[in-house]
Amino acid sequence: MTTLTVLLALTGVLLLGSSRLSISIRLVAIQGFLLGMTALWGESGFHAAGLSSGLSGMLVKGIVLPWLLLFVLKQSGARREIEPFIGFGASMLIGLLLMGLSAWIAWRMQLVEQGLSPALFTVALDLMLVGLFLIITRRKAITQTLGYLIMENGVYALGVGAGTEFSFLLEIGVLLDVFVGVFLMGIMIFRIDREFEHIDTDRFIELRDTASGKLPVEAGEGVR
């Protein structure tokens, strides 16, 4: 259990430091797999209550969604590097700060008295913050989808930590939502790429009608 949470926290930090889109997607896949295993194992050994939510989590988060994103990445001719607004080293250091903050919040909430796992809560909060941070500081539409996925992973970890008795239906509902969301985002990224030949969100501010009614093909060149 501790091993799983440590590895989950590690994927969060590595995601902030990775400079390749395909590696980031694979890291998210590993993260989904680890989360599924966390749900299966729980606090003390294997337990059947987490079976369905763990397995479905592994399937959707570990296989289907990463595969979809890799497919979109291959289809859109986007450059394989991530273009950050904040550098990778600084991102990792900020990620460590976020992890420390999460651990501090978990400690302040005195979770042990309520029978909850502070380690899992730390990881959950950390993943949510990391997801948000990635959404803010990365430029590509596909990394924003990834950030959204990581945030959802954090919520899932929170659900696992809070106990799995009630949460099965809830988890399935959320998983379905995320699946549809990521699916739509994938299609949209694909469309945007085909229409404008890039998926750089920084240039979306340039989208407007021109006098001739045609969209500028290489918008935003003069701005930066």
Place this chain on the structure above:
Amino acid sequence: MTPSTMWIGPLCGLLFAPLLPGVINRVKAFFAGRRGQPILQAYHDLFKLVRKGVVYSETSGGVFRFAPYLTLSAVILALFLMPMSGMRAPLSFQGDFLLMVYLLGIARFAMVLAALDTGSSFEGMGASREVQFSALAEPCLLVGLLFLSAHSGRVGLSDILGRITAGSWQDMPAMLALLGSAWFILLLAENARIPVDDPNTHLELTMIHEVMILDTSGPDFGAMLYAAALKLWIFGALLLNLILPLGPPSPWVQIPFFVIGMLSIAVTVGVVESIMARLRLLMVPKLLIGATALVTTALIMKMAVR
């Protein structure tokens, strides 16, 4: 444990440290299909250098003359603080891990000053890189020691490293594995090994450690070489304390195991050097920050689990 056996570890270090570069070179030669220099080459070099005269340039001042010996003595002192082969260090007191880190810092500081004192812009460049990378590498060492200190609840180097047992590897395999891999990166970075610095290139713009000792000659150069070998021994011992926790059966069992462990670390370093290329200079800070991130993750999760 009798006090006399505590001295065996550091004395082994003083005696066998020049063996490590020899082993590394032999492994690299094996990978390249060469026969390679003798394993004892570093000893021959040291004896040759000690008998030679020294050349000082006109621009260099007093700092250049005493810096090699300051480096050597700081490293030797650090060696006597480091517990080896599951035994306590001969010199140990509460909080001595800070002293060890700072002694290594002093050794580096003296080397950098000597490099700057030569007045060569080339050496200044190496000094600047050395300082930049060490500023990123030191947190990795310190946070790792803090993590072990949190694990053992002690603040003495011999205590915190002595508390690692096979049982702690069962309790927290992930955290200790993170620490071990980060410290291996640290060992490579601190000893100017390949993903960070290339010890073979003597006249290239990317080198770090070698460029700083380019103008030192004779016994001074011997002191620098010996200090570098001892530093490799210290970091190897640090790593070995972590990954090969030797219980307290008897010093006569532990010491052979320890020396074999050190030699296998040297072999590993040689293999890494043979199969990897040096990183681009801009990538090195990322590697070191990554190593620091690994140990900090371990520390934070350790605090969270508690």
